[in-house]
Every structure is written in C-alpha cells, then in structure tokens.
Amino acid sequence: MKKLFTIFIAIFLISCGEKEEKNTGDNRPSIIEAMTTPIYSSTSGTEVYTSDYLLDVNQLDSITYGKGILFNEDTRNYNEPLKIEMDSVAPYVSHVTLWTDGVRNDIPVFKSSSRMMTIVYTGNSKNVKLKGEFTNWSTVDLIEENGQLVYNATIPQGKFNTFLLKTEKKKS
Structure with a gap:
C-alpha cells in the first residue's frame, strides 16, 4: 500500500509541472488603440471611413471582408469612404478586416434587420x-x-x- 501511495504522489507531482505552450500566432497588438464602434449596415448601403478606426490610414496595407459583405473592389484610396452593402443571405454578424503590416484589425459589421x-x-x-x-x-x-x-x-x-x-x- 505504501508503494502505491508513493507512486500516486509521484504521478500527482509530475502532472502538476509547468509546460511552456507554443504560440504559433502573431502576438503583435492591433494598432487600433481604442474600443471600436461596430459598423451597423443600412439597407441602402453604408459608408465607412477608415480614419475612424486608424490614426494613420497610410499604415493600412489592405482590407478584407467577411462573408456576405458586398464592396467596391476598386477602392484603393483609403482616405475615401468604403462603400459596403450586406448581401440578402448574409449572416447578421460579419466583419471587415483592416490589415496593417500583417496584423489583422477586425471590425464587426451588423446586418440591418430592416x-x-x-x-x-x-x-x-x-x-x-x-x-x-x-x-x-x-x-x-x-x-x-x-x-x-x-x-x-x-x-x-x-x-x-x-x-x-x-x-x-x-x-x-
């Protein structure tokens, strides 16, 4: 019984050891420093200024859009408003991602229920x-x-x- 108790204590102590977890993701923080206001889409389309989310729009590399968001693909001047619309079959919550130096900065987009x-x-x-x-x-x-x-x-x-x-x- 004493041997069984010793083995149990040894297993317990070994299992309580610290393991260093590997983090393969990008740990750099978002450059959006404040809480962001989500985008509430309207039925007739919504204009969004990237300057509302980024202090310097020149840091912006690209923009990607989540499922169900229709957008103007020719938008390259990020000082101009982005014109987005939600597809009729889009989910009620989607997102727009502002990419800066390989770091993603997500902004939630809520579909209008109107x-x-x-x-x-x-x-x-x-x-x-x-x-x-x-x-x-x-x-x-x-x-x-x-x-x-x-x-x-x-x-x-x-x-x-x-x-x-x-x-x-x-x-x-």
Whole structure:
C-alpha cells in the first residue's frame, strides 16, 4: 500500500509541472488603440471611413471582408469612404478586416434587420397620403411610378399600423 501511495504522489507531482505552450500566432497588438464602434449596415448601403478606426490610414496595407459583405473592389484610396452593402443571405454578424503590416484589425459589421418595401395604392383617388408608425405618424405623399401611386419604405422588423388617407379637393 505504501508503494502505491508513493507512486500516486509521484504521478500527482509530475502532472502538476509547468509546460511552456507554443504560440504559433502573431502576438503583435492591433494598432487600433481604442474600443471600436461596430459598423451597423443600412439597407441602402453604408459608408465607412477608415480614419475612424486608424490614426494613420497610410499604415493600412489592405482590407478584407467577411462573408456576405458586398464592396467596391476598386477602392484603393483609403482616405475615401468604403462603400459596403450586406448581401440578402448574409449572416447578421460579419466583419471587415483592416490589415496593417500583417496584423489583422477586425471590425464587426451588423446586418440591418430592416427591409425595403413598396406600398402600392390600388384605388381610384389621385390624392393619397400615407401615415403610420414607421413614418412616426407624419403624413407622407405617395408618388406616381408606372401609373401607380406608391411609397418606398424602409421598415424595421415587426408589425405596424398604417393608414392610407384619401384627400379630396373641396369644390368652391
């Protein structure tokens, strides 16, 4: 029993030894020194200035984009805003990577949950206005497109009350 106890103590002491872990990754820190604001994409596209994230945009080597981000491939002047859009099947969280001297600097990109919607009035009246929660209850005019009265709206997720108001001109 004494031998078994000695073997158990020896195994316990050997297993408590320190091992130096190999780190094969790049340990250089990101040059973005502060907490970064994520990019919140809109349904019509978003403009992002790299100068909002880097003190010196001349340090920027290249930019790569995560899954679902559509971008202008001809952007080489990083002083100009980057124009990005999210693909309709893109995940709700993606990223843009700013590369500086081989070090990656990731910025999260959140896809908008809003969607573009065209509201069409099919009645006979020519003066129609729209009022609803997504217009903050202000009255907006419908515009004529292809012979129909329509309103193009960016609508967040959810259910909303909306009213179509027919306005008739009074006869004098």
